Amino acid sequence: MDDHCRACKPGYFKAFAGNTKCSKCPQHSSSHDQAATICHCDKSFYRGIKDPSSMACTRPPSAPRNLISLINDTALFLQWMPPINTGGRSDITYNVLCQRCDEGDSSVTQCEPCEPDLRFIPRPLGITGTSVAILDYAMHANYTFHVEAVNGVSGLGVAPRSLANVTVNTHQAGE
Incomplete structure (x- = not known):
């Protein structure tokens, strides 16, 4: 705003600095601080190594x-x-x-x-x-x-x- 950066509020994140909007944390994740660069997965939810930070956190499957x-x-x-x-x-x-x-x-x-x-x-x-x-x-x-x-x-x-x-x-x- 007016050539000034504004930190993302809790519940939102921005992976990279720049002139882009903050993104809402994906499902089963959250950010508790301002200016978050990633949303952390909720307990018992995970992101795979190759999953982008914009992807919802997931769980292992149940049994066949x-x-x-x-x-x-x-x-x-x-x-x-x-x-x-x-x-x-x-x-x-x-x-x-x-x-x-x-x-x-x-x-x-x-x-x-x-x-x-x-x-x-x-x-x-x-x-x-x-x-x-x-x-x-x-x-x-x-x-x-x-x-x-x-x-x-x-x-x-x-x-x-x-x-x-x-x-x-x-x-x-x-x-």
């Missing part, structure tokens, strides 16, 4: 829904539905984590990561669809699969991972 398994002589299939809550983002991918669980000598179930020769089609991590085929599994084994939905801010929070779980007994194959 309705995880089911199907099995035949040659393959085991996992299918699921997207999470109810995407966290406000569209960059959702899925990771399939696997454990093989067997009863030990004392009838205590012991779980360990799945054998490395288990094949996932298309792959176990960074899946963009909502299904995966698993080949070369062991017969007469118990597998527990955890499917996780992730987005661009999933690694930034301290909340526990949101997983959908299913246990598959490969005794069922071919029956």
Whole structure:
């Protein structure tokens, strides 16, 4: 105004000095001081590393829904539905984590990561669809699969991972 700068009031920000208007803080963020150059995300909300400061703050997604398994002589299939809550983002991918669980000598179930020769089609991590085929599994084994939905801010929070779980007994194959 009249060739004088005026500081942005709380709730607004200006990323760069210059003859531009102050912008209102994006959704789920705020600035509490005058002359803010960025709005900080509210608790439990985040901006991804490549997200512009003008983008709303977002959350990690909830767990995938309705995880089911199907099995035949040659393959085991996992299918699921997207999470109810995407966290406000569209960059959702899925990771399939696997454990093989067997009863030990004392009838205590012991779980360990799945054998490395288990094949996932298309792959176990960074899946963009909502299904995966698993080949070369062991017969007469118990597998527990955890499917996780992730987005661009999933690694930034301290909340526990949101997983959908299913246990598959490969005794069922071919029956």
